[in-house]
Amino acid sequence: MIKHQNYDVIIIGSGIGGLVCGCYLAKHGMKVLIIEKHTQTGGYCTSFTRDGYHFDVAVHSLRGVKEENQIGILFKDLNIKSSTLMTRIDPSDAIVFKNKRLHIYNDIDNTIRSFVSVFSNQKKEIERFFLFVTKTDFTTLYKRAFKNTFRELLDNFFYDEELKTCFNILLGNLGLDSDRISAFSTLVFFRELFTDGGYYPKNGMQAFPNALEKKVKEYGGEVLLFNEVQKIVIKNSKVDGVVLKNGDFIRSRLVVSNADAQQTYRMLIGKEYLDKDLLRRLNHLIVSPSALIVYLGINSKLKNEERCCTLWYFPSQNSVRCYKECFESKVTQIGEYSICGLSSLSVSHQLNHGKVSVSLTSMAPWKEENYWSINKEKVAEKIIRKAIEALGIPRGGIELKEIATPLTLYKYTYNHNGALYGWASIPRQINKCIMPQKSRIKGLYLCGHWATRGWGQGGISMVVNSGRTTANMILKPSTSSKLGVTNVSHAYS
Ligand SMILES: Cc1cc2nc3c(=O)[nH]c(=O)nc-3n(C[C@H](O)[C@H](O)[C@H](O)COP(=O)(O)OP(=O)(O)OC[C@H]3O[C@@H](n4cnc5c(N)ncnc54)[C@H](O)[C@@H]3O)c2cc1C
Missing domain, CATH: 3.30.70 (Alpha-Beta Plaits)
Structure with a gap:
């Protein structure tokens, strides 16, 4: 049961993007309603139990929890104590390729040692690569890598194909191969993985969305589970509310969709409200x-x-x-x-x-x-x-x-074709204009891994950034580009 028939903002979907956006908006006094079709919050970031076994549905590790990074900033803003909720696993990753075994440790020097111990003839190249990934300022990274694929970048650092393969294996985190994936997206992701990876909630992944759901409610927001939004109602060219699958209409002049962009525009809004340019993009964009x-x-x-x-x-x-x-x-x-x-x-x-x-x-x-x-x-x-x-x-x-x-x-x-990471992070799709968070329809916003921020998609920490940025756009429209952005986006400012 919901408390009102009229909200300041309705958020469709309680993935991490929707929850984060809801937390910030509710914290700033807006009357927020999050509507989720599933029986629990979290989207891909949920867990389930069967016969006494605990499983995480999809997400099984988090990055960016240090104070200056995406999830760290979120925790600070929401007053969530990271050490109570999370543990950090060291090493975060092990790569077994043929007879070789490498590890990504919490400490970058240990990671470099692990790579050097296997590829000892490439010590200098390995050190140079890790230094480049972790210490170069973002403007330089952006300039060097924006147009390239990761393969092109990697070829500049290494000649040994097996060593390159070990880095390429990690691209499974982004769902693409090195000949296709944007070098810039990969570098943004690698930096976080190598310097701030390996986090896991002590009580399983569901504990993370649960903590955010609790915050939404503490700030006075509401979460309506097990209800699907069937239509976003447009009146006089503006958003007027949503209709649920059971036929109920709930009014709101602002709607944030955390759902898949194809579903949002084609089904929830309807083709008749979409301009040619958007339809063309929806037809041509490639999903992960x-x-x-x-x-x-x-x-x-x-x-x-x-x-x-x-x-x-x-x-x-x-x-x-x-x-x-x-x-x-x-x-x-x-x-x-x-x-x-x-x-x-x-x-x-x-x-x-x-x-x-x-x-x-x-x-x-x-x-x-x-x-x-x-x-x-x-x-x-x-x-x-x-x-x-x-x-x-x-x-x-x-x-x-x-x-x-x-x-x-x-x-x-309802992620299109069961996509892992929204739009595929190929060079021509990491531009932030391809699926903006603020739509051309008055009152409609997007957040999550289908809304683009200019560095491609790479999981939860980027989705956190997306949720926070959308909230900032709503709260402070004139200054939104300056708020809620972290080191990653300096490349654009
Ligand atoms: C197998 C797999 C493994 C992954 N591993 C990791 C990992 O280890 N680390 C990492 O950082 N990232 C990982 N990712 C990526 C990460 O899960 C996603 O990028 C991220 O969870 C997307 O969050 P989101 O908020 O954009 O949307 P989603 O998680 O997709 O949530 C969208 C929500 O909207 C709801 N919804 C949709 N339509 C409607 C509607 N009409 N009405 C009501 N509700 C609706 C859905 O039910 C869902 O809850 C993985 C993804 C997959 C699939």
Whole structure:
């Protein structure tokens, strides 16, 4: 039940973008209503339990929690104590490529040592690369990398293809291969990963959106779960409110959509209100790929347990072609590798009571329902075989298995084609004008990974930035470009 029939602002969707935006607006005294179709808040950043096992649906590690970074700023503004909510896992990532094993540690010098210990003949190049990624000012990074792909940038630093591959494997965090992805997006993401990665909420990922939901309510906002918005009502060329699936109309002159941009414009608004330019962009913009995820509940200890957030297991050169092929809608490489989400192992006692839960991801293209009903078990088995090799899962130890296909990701969030990261971060799509947060329709704003900020998409910390910036645009329209931006956006100011 909601308290009013008229709100200052309605937010569609309670992904992290919607929650962050709602927190700032409610904190500044606006009457906020967040409407979410699912039974819990968080979007891709949610968790579920089955038979005593805890699983994170998609997001399993966070970056940017230091005070000066995106989530750190959020926590400070909302008075959330980071050390109470979060733990930091060290190393954050392990890369296993053929017979090589590398780690990304919380401390950059340890990471450099790990890379040098494997590629000792490239010590200088490795040091130069990490220095460039972590210490160059953003204006220079932007100038050097804005037009390039990551492959072009990497070729300037290294000649050893295997070393390059180890960096390319991490591009799974952005869903694209090095020949396509924007070098600038990758650098923004890498800087955060190498200097401020590896965070995980002590009580599982759901604790993060739960903490934000609590703040929205503390500031007087409301969250309406299990209700889907079916229409954004436009009256006299301005937003007038929303209609829910059950037919209820709720009035508001401001609507922020945290939902997929295609759904927002084509279905919730309707083609008749869209100009040609926007329709052209909606037709031509390219979305990031999706994934197939296997959730495993294991009833005994792993033989090769790695205490990190993500283990990137890529046993052959072949498996490295996967990101490219997935983007091209080919399926041959799905399951030739496994991206193992292991964060909950580090806090498993609270979450799983000693049981082991892991999530295994392989990038996967969008396919019809029929394709996945025939193939999902087969693909899942391939991924599981890789994980057995990587983690030493004892035979007979798997007690529970759940599979999410791109269709599942779509069904739960309405993200177009089950996209992992909104628009694909290719050089021509990282311009902040391609899907602005303030729309041309009066009163309509976007936030989250479908609204662009000029450096591409890279997960939660960028979505936090998006939620905060949209709130600032609403609160202080004339100064919005100067508020709520951090070091990342200095490149644009
Ligand atoms: C498998 C996977 C792994 C990932 N791992 C990581 C990771 O480890 N770290 C990281 O930083 N990022 C990760 N990401 C990326 C990250 O999850 C997303 O970029 C981010 O969560 C997007 O947040 P959002 O607020 O933009 O939207 P979403 O999380 O997509 O939320 C949108 C919300 O809107 C709701 N909604 C949609 N339409 C309607 C409607 N009509 N009415 C009501 N509600 C509606 C949906 O139900 C949903 O709750 C991962 C993504 C995936 C898929």
